[in-house]
Amino acid sequence: MSNFGGMEELLQDFLMESTELLSDVDNKLVELEKRPEDRALLNDIFRGFHTIKGGAGFLNVTPMVHLCHRTENLFDKLRNGELKLNPEVMDVILNATGIVRDMFDTLAQGLMPGDADAKVLADLDEVLAGRTPGRTPAAPATPAPPAAAPAAPAPSTDGGPDWQALYQAIQPGSTAPATPVSADQAPTPAPEPATAAQAVEVIPAAAPVPVERPASKPMTNKGGSGGGQENTIRIDTQRLDMVLNLSGEIGLTKNRLTTLRTEILQGSHDPNTLRSLDESISQLDLLVSDLQNAVMKTRMQPIGRLFQKYPRLARDLARQLGKEVELVLSGEETELDKTMIEDLNDPLVHLVRNAVDHGIESPEERLAAGKKAQSVVQLTAEQVGDHILIEITDDGRGMHADSLRRKAIEKGLIDVETANSLDEKQCLQLIFLPGFSTKDQISSVSGRGVGMDVVRTNIQKLNGRIDINSVPGEGTRISISLPLTLAILPVLVVRACNQPFAVPLAMVREIITIDSNAIQEVSGKPTIVVRDEILPLRTLAGLLGWAPTQKPCFGVLMQSAEKSFILAIDSFVGRDDVVIKPLQNIRPKGVAGATLSGDGSVVLVLDMEDLLSASDASGSNQIVRTSEFVAN
Known part of the structure; x- marks a missing residue:
């Protein structure tokens, strides 16, 4: 039994709409970090998150409503000038949107998500109170009302666990349980706006109570952000009208051929009959070809649906590595077969991560080399003839052929004789060898020598080609050429x-x-x-x-x-x-x-x-x- 009895279709509609909306919110958040005073951008983000919260409330997804309500309050304070945006506040917001996305994945399986991570909720409460998580309190821009989240509960008097003390004890750097706050000293929670989830009780951020949920059978994934490929697609009605019109024309031509067949079987040798037969067959050939193209176009989707995931990815990784990176997208309107877009996700994720991790230098290195501290990674797509060309270009350190040759020899991937026979372009191709890595130390991001060989394999499965051009000190360009469709x-x-x-x-x-x-x-x-x-x-x-x-x-x-x-x-x-x-x-x-x-x-x-x-x-x-x- 599903946790959403009778509302599965509504759930799938919510997932499809909200997943795209959340991706749009993520991209606008990355833009907002560059233009924190852009009120129109902030209003768009607020409305997007409010829409997600409203849909979650209608479906009674209480944990998502709680998380979205806190985040929405934060957006409201930013809109009103009560809080100022900085990288630490943006980290908290993006952590919250990441939890919402994880909840989408759970919902796509027909399961009710659990409560949000207590640390994420606590960080949201810290920011709402005008404090930066892990730092001393920051002075608010204007006098701010009490935080919207309720305070921690008082210690239990019936022998139950002291949730506040337990939460404080497990925090990094804690030396002793914090002093409990009594209920009459706690600030009054802000009232919930009038939504479908208005009567939901808010669980204190510092006292996350695990809720047992009955196991349920996952639903068939019809869309959304869950695992597996989506089985739904949005199609322009004009394209469907074209398919319908062509089907009608083919039906008329079929009737004409049937009539001509009858005449020929009855012994007609009229030259006009044979000429009409040739014309009808030629017309049918053209119509079938047009119908085939029209049906193929119904599967074509803008690659921007895929590209919109990557600005957030590049931003988060750059923050983790202490780099300044701007990901510039171009050609998002370029259309590609839906199945190919889904299969391209993993290779492009790896290439974007590689550009930020391997290709881009630290701000100090860039300044020493006479470059701007902030690097630019470009992700572009365009149609060239009957193929799609996707390029990932960075203005980083580039690759040295001799260094790649030496690394391949050190790792035992090729022998010295073979290495010496390689020209510069062939040396660049060494990064596609299984086990090859330019990193000496293994990190959580890279260094294990897996990835680029898988990227090449996945591109080849799509009947595509991948090529590399690199200039030491100037940057690297990776080009992927793909057919428009695999059908x-x-x-x-x-x-x-x-x-x-x-x-x-x-x-x-x-x-x-x-x-x-x-x-x-x-x-x-x-x-x-x-x-x-x-x-x-x-x-x-x-x-x-x-x-x-x-x-x-x-x-x-x-x-x-x-x-x-x-x-x-x-x-x-x-x-x-x-x-x-x-x-x-x-x-x-x-x-x-x-x-x-x-x-x-x-x-x-x-x-x-x-x-x-x-x-x-x-x-x-x-x-x-x-x-x-x-x-x-």
Whole structure:
């Protein structure tokens, strides 16, 4: 049973609206720290948090109402000039919004969240009373009324625990329990505003009482901020109207084709009938293509939904590391497939954190180098042709090729001979090796050598590419190129061992003919020189673990994230746009899925990165033939 009997749909609507609203509040808080006198910005933040509190009250989410009410009182004092904003006060506010987000995660599972952390509530009360947490009381800007939170309860007279003394005893630096405050000495709590949760009793901040809540079965996640991918999407009604209109046009064309089919079956040889058939088929082809594009657009979402999470992330990490960082966003209106936006979150989080932690110097180092103390990290997105280009750029210390080469040798990731053969760009690619890290000390932020290799793997799973450019002393730019959608994949259809295969067109640089006289061996491996570039030669049949049926005649020059090679094939069919279908109950290494060709035959879509890694690890990779796959 859910804790929200009969209100699950309302809960999901609340989560979807409030999650976006809280992200907007977080971003505006980061902006407010730069412009603390901007009253319009502060009013927007106040209204956003008030809306969240109202929705929580309607759903009787009491712990969230208590937390939001305290935070709302703080915003009100800032609006009225009774308190002044400083980094310590902003830390307290952002801690509170973080707890609210955690409560959203709990609600998304159909569970009632527990009470907010006592330290967060206590810090809010300290700020409301005009004191900075952990410091001596600060003089308020104007005479302020008593804090809105009630005081701690008096010691229990029935043998129960003294919550005030217990709370004080567990605080860092405490030497003795604080003297309890009697109830008649406590300031009177401010009255709750008229909301749906008006009658809720406020629990004292210094006396958090654990509340037992019955276990409940998590609901299906239909949206919100909880774990897993969202199953809901917002669509512009104009796009739905376009889909509806195209569906109607296709229906009319279908009726016309049915009529023409009847005439032909009845023996009509009128040239006009055949001409009408050709025209109708051409029109149907155009309509289906337009419908396909229109449906794809319904899945497109502005990448700003993802970008809006990162200013808060950069601000908090910079505060933790004692750095001054401004994250500048650009191209938030750029649209990308919804599924890809969700899968991009973790890689971009790591890249933003890396820029702040690794790329940016301390203010002292920047000033000594003649730079401004505050650094700028730029996160941009733009559509370039049929791809999306995302770039993370910083004006930090940059990367030295020699330092990266030396680190890779020290960690045993490459040998000295290999390291010396790498050029500057190849040295930058070393950061993608598993276990590579430029940090000598492991911290809570970095140093374990995991992350960039996972970033590259996740980008490749999206059929994307990642590239690095860095200038020592000036900064680093990391570029990610992604297809607009994964629903339809441009491919090059090739043939090997009398069977067609599809390879992602994004990896194809060009097609060349293979002259056996041009093949040379380097370190015992076949290579071909293309425009002064020595490229390894890999046969598709060999990658599949099959015996070749003929001598390869063509080569496809392939470019993966960090290496180029020539894929030897028997012949090629041509370019195509395919819809990938997953294989049921079978997932051979190196196969991303299957599609149907124009003649109805099955074509396996290859995952080249997976195929190469599997082949390198085992020497061969058994892939079932299409005939065997269909028969099974």
